[in-house]
Amino acid sequence: ATCRGRDCDHQRKQDLDRIEAALEIGYMVLHRAINASLLTRIQQGEQVLDSVECASCMFVQVYGLEAELLQQHPRKSVAILHELFSAFDEEVEALKSLQKVKSTGVLYIICGGLLRRDSSHFTTMIQLAITLRDMAEKVVARSTFAGPLQLSLGI
Known part of the structure; x- marks a missing residue:
């Protein structure tokens, strides 16, 4: 079934809200998984290629x-x-x-x-x-x- 008029606008808004909520959850998970300075570097578009000598x-x-x-x-x-x-x-x-x-x-x-x-x-x-x-x-x-x-x- 195809939506029309206001129904489509409403559906699009709901879809965008769901996407934004999923992105927010994704950022929260990322923030817990990696430290804040690394997350900032990634969000700024930096390609992070750090090396670890001993772990x-x-x-x-x-x-x-x-x-x-x-x-x-x-x-x-x-x-x-x-x-x-x-x-x-x-x-x-x-x-x-x-x-x-x-x-x-x-x-x-x-x-x-x-x-x-x-x-x-x-x-x-x-x-x-x-x-x-x-x-x-x-x-x-x-x-x-x-x-x-x-x-x-x-x-």
């Missing part, structure tokens, strides 16, 4: 939620992952030399040395690994989660 990366994989999922309790698994990853987020945000890159499913990724030239990022990463392990134990202890929860940490 570290940690992959955190959560194991032990499969039984809950198989027993038809996916909400419990999602709730514990949310609580766990939210606690991880707070911890990583407090550390200036590390940045969360992504969390997806049962995987959490952190990098250091990318946005700041800080030689302590590797030591900080190792300390963070120990902290995350301890945090996971506390989250499980507070929850109604029945099974053992394990973290696989790779740096």
Whole structure:
């Protein structure tokens, strides 16, 4: 069906509003993913080709939620992952030399040395690994989660 007159104008305005909202969300996501000075450079049209001499990366994989999922309790698994990853987020945000890159499913990724030239990022990463392990134990202890929860940490 084709629109006519005011209907077309109204539809176009709605479409433009949706596009603007999507762009705004995109900029918010970008701003959280990269530091402000880098985002400004990109928005000004600069082609950013920075090099990184030394960086570290940690992959955190959560194991032990499969039984809950198989027993038809996916909400419990999602709730514990949310609580766990939210606690991880707070911890990583407090550390200036590390940045969360992504969390997806049962995987959490952190990098250091990318946005700041800080030689302590590797030591900080190792300390963070120990902290995350301890945090996971506390989250499980507070929850109604029945099974053992394990973290696989790779740096």
